[in-house]
Amino acid sequence: MSRLLRAMVLLLLVSACGSSNNSAPRNLDNACSIVKERPKYLKAMKRAARNWGVPVHVQMAIIYQESKFIGNNRTPIRYVLGVVPMGRQSSAYGYAQALDGTWKEYQRAEGGRTARRNDIKDATDFIGWYMTQSTDELGIAIDDTRNQYLAYHEGRGGYARGTYRSKSWLVRIADQVAQRASMYQQQLAGCRRR
Secondary structure, three states, X not given: OOHHHHHHHHHHHHHHHHOOXXXXXXXXXXXXXXXXXXXXXXXXXXXXXXXXXXOHHHHHHHHHHHHOOOOOOEOOEEEEOOOEEEEEOOOOEOOOOEOHHHHHHHHHHXXXXXXXXXXXXXXXXXXXXXXXXXXXXXXXXXXXXXXXXHHHHHHHHHHHHOHHHHOXXXXXXXXXXXHHHHHHHHHHHHHHHO
């Protein structure tokens, strides 16, 4: 085998091992389409549902709102004077848009050091862990998508202080997340019958 051919085969193998599908599924408005295109998503969400009690449709709606199912999603870069980059708006990253500090807390408590925010299995487990803590600390029902999302976005301390009350845009988004969860729930019930 020639050197060039061996180098090309090695490069192909290395790139295949290191690549991951961070693009969004094609039809984000159809839960059946999402799980058909990405069966590992459903497997991960069912596992988190078993472990934490968070329904699959609630996880899907949170992930849709946070990252549109893009595994390596990051917040936009801030600019001074419109041209000088000053870093990202926050450290939020991955499917669940978990902040660095909250992710490290999760890793210490549940996920282990190898948990990655751009891994759907770890991201759904994180969502389950976080929402279970919101249930325990704040008394929010695990399937109350609207209030779970408000606590997820504002942090449990911010939710307890009611910081969302002065953010009409956030309350509107939380209502949209709840509507999407309801839509996904209906769709998932229908696609299971097919």
